[in-house]
Amino acid sequence: MDTDKLETLLGNQAHEFDLAVRITKEEDIAVARQMAKQLAQEMGFSLADTTKIATAVSELARNIYRYAKQGRILLRKKNAGKSEPAIEIIAADRGPGIPDVDLVLTKGYTTYERSLGIGLSGVKRLMDSFAIYSEVGKGTVVVAEKRRRRF
């Protein structure tokens, strides 16, 4: 069932989103976070929340670059009925996949040499909702959402 979900998410079309950034080189990390910042600002997020969103995108983009070499960051505005608008972030790659998802969400866990091991757990803490779909050999997709707070 999760495999289906993963395939669907990996097959997401860029035109269904407000912003799509392809991550293939290190510089793209900074590009992705700048674009996320702009979108969040446009949507009226507070400065603190805009910074949180841009930082989360930075972490996700770096993870793609480090572990999968290439992938995509997709961003879109969500406006579900009466509730406050939200921004949805999808980070998708067809990289090696994660064998143990719970383990990578543990603060301090990292397989990378120069890292705090705080990336994914940090993103989870910054966002209102967070889900990760991954399968070894297929790829990884992170879906996260931040709602705009009232006022």
Add this chain to the structure above:
Amino acid sequence: MKETPSNPEQVVPILQIADFLLVPIQIDLDDKTVSRLQEQLLKEIERTRAKAVILDVRTVEIIDSYISYTLSETAAMARLMGCRTILCGIRPAVALTLAQMGIVLEELNIARDLEHALVLASSS
């Protein structure tokens, strides 16, 4: 890329005040820049035998876990060279983001502004 410094090793200007180095960071810290910054700082500490280095991040809009890691690492290296590192001018939005991610920057001394940074730098 915006500006390419004439000397490829120089990513930021470094000012010397007495025994201190003052480093205003006024560029977007992407991954390459942040590791080159570390190199440049350590060389400069060695050359000037500075007692403290003050990193001014007033204009830095995003500090993520990798930048935090490199800054802490640089501070630990500088400490081994007899130099203390002081971070000053963190923006409120950046502070909230770091705190929520659980990043505390223990290796670094934190100052409100330049004056406070100088006080921390000179008190042993």
Add this chain to the structure above:
Amino acid sequence: MRSLLEEVGEERVAEEIVSIASEVPDFPVVKVLQQALRISAKMRQEQEEALSQLRQTLSELATPIIRIWTDMLLVAMTGNIDSQRAQDIAERLLNRVSSTRAKVVIVDVTGVPMIDTMVGGFLIEMFNATRLLGAKVILTGIRPEVASTLVKLGVDFQMVSIARDLEDALRQGIAITMEEAQKRRQLALNLAKGGVGEGNEGNAF
């Protein structure tokens, strides 16, 4: 039309339009309805804006941030804290600390009935963020039942100083600001003499 909508409400206006339309054959129903909808949407938007302003004022009133001494802020937290309120308080506090360059922040939690893991975690975040701005936090007003819950939850506030009461907090805060003022004077003296710090025999810039 607007005053009509405000006075009798949308439902009544709609009913009236329908009944007029059934009696008057060439009554421009579509146009009138369009206009009514436009006005009612505008009214709703204005109401929402007023409401959100009210909410903001309310949240500022609920958690006042007061400058109680030179370079010192007091945050008096009261009532139950949910994650929305928590983020709002933290954001307001950090902006105040930054704009006033406060050296000390006293956080009084006497009015907080319960500190669970969520609130404890939020307080830790707020304290760490305050430290990143270069200000010191003094926490006061932890009642016995709260202290007991905190210890059982494993929430320790190692990053802050604890004060017995507000008076004690103020005393500690003044000591901190005075110490810094003294250091700053010393630094200025040393700089004037042409050197900085100890073991520095006057070698100029």
